[in-house]
Amino acid sequence: MSMHIEAKMGDIAPSILLPGDPERAKFIAENYLQDPVCFNRVRGMYGYTGLYKGQPMSVMGTGMGIPSMLIYATELTRDYGCKRLVRLGTAGAFDPDLKLMDIVLSQATSTTSAINDYILPGHFAACADFELLDKAYHLGRDRGLRIFAGNTLCNDHLYIDDKPAYAAKWAAYGVIASEMEGTALYTAAARYGAKALTMMSIVVTNFGGDGSHEGGVSAEDKEKNLIDMIELALDTAAQ
Template sequence: MTGDSEDPNADVQYHLEVGPEDVADTVLLPGNPERLEKIVTHWADHEVRAHHREYRTATGTYEGTPISVTSTGIGSPSAAIAVEELARVGCDTFIRVGSCGALQSEMDVGDLVITTGGVRQEGTSDEYVREDYPATADHEVVSALIAAAERLGYDYHTGVTMSADSFYAGQGRPGYDGFEAAGSEELVDQLRDANVKNIEMEASAIMTLANLYGLRAGAVCSVYANRETGEFRTEGESRAAETATLATHLLAKMDDVKREAGVDCWHAGLSLEDV
């Protein structure tokens, strides 16, 4: 316990300022608070429930499915706080919606990357569990994101994501006045050779915490830059938001089918053809 002045188990959470009645079971997690308005344009309705620091939360519906969004700010430390406090008020599924740098030459700016697992180069998850614990996306979230991208006709890639703690040195970019961190020149090449698909800053911590707590998590990011070709454009943000929104609806339907079939996990023998 931390004392009455800052009890993290209170009904209204200390950083997010949300309670159980403010959020749906599934929450989309963009970094930028301004991205919230772009996400909710895909919903039937929404209401902003809280805005404190970098954390802005709205809840609404899509095709009758309750859905929430909470911005996390930049980086894994603040994203972990969001997962912690949203889990405390009953949320059980988290989908990071963001932007990224692609590492493979065939990945175009504007494409989507659906994460299947993460390289934990961020330090936040190290505070929770040993460094060789894997950051893996929930297979149901991955399946829903793929199904959504397919239905929407968006180009996408699946694979391993590296999450860094630094936008500059930690991603192999020069720092101020040309500073280069040790190993930064080789970093991108090493990741590319290991078939890592993209770099961003939050996914591995979100997935690690979700796995530790028995929750579901995944990530879909739009490619803003290709580190192999040097191309850069802020493109595809709406595609990631729309894909994550539809995936939330599909996850709810998958859960309905599981209940009807009397099974705990989604598998290939079940169908969403009529959803």
């Protein structure tokens, strides 16, 4: 048992999906896993294990932001031996070619966070596992999904006063979208010998000059209607 997860050894599958919202984890377990069993309720961060297409599969919420993800990704890999971790979440588009509900695979993460700066004598390049990235990309293309892979930004700040100018600076260097957890996931996976991928659905585009946004989707869509991405994440994480 770790400090933040009450599961016993063997309760969590080697393959696990990591949505930020614990309610989304519950939704996935109840709708996609056979005979799901809840292994964690600590801090309301629900985790479940069941079968997906005959294979053990787990799903667990991680909360928002780099510190929260780093706690759970570390404990899942270090203490429970998880080997294939797929985060599924939402992102804001920096690339103007991205449309609402497009799927972005984070090939690598730039970041505004300093979490790794005091650990290593340089700047760690947090990147996805190529096997998972390649599998997800080709599965998505075969299903006719609008799917993109590229460098993404892992932000400490959600609300930024001059979002259009901020986004434009990153976009000029090929950064296509912004989220808040990927660097932590890739760092923990690298440290403890696991494979990881961050997969996101675009829910915000066209940043307004006052820091607001246009073209967003409803909370209900974000939580329950991202079916294509959920199914892609499950099939990517499965052995």
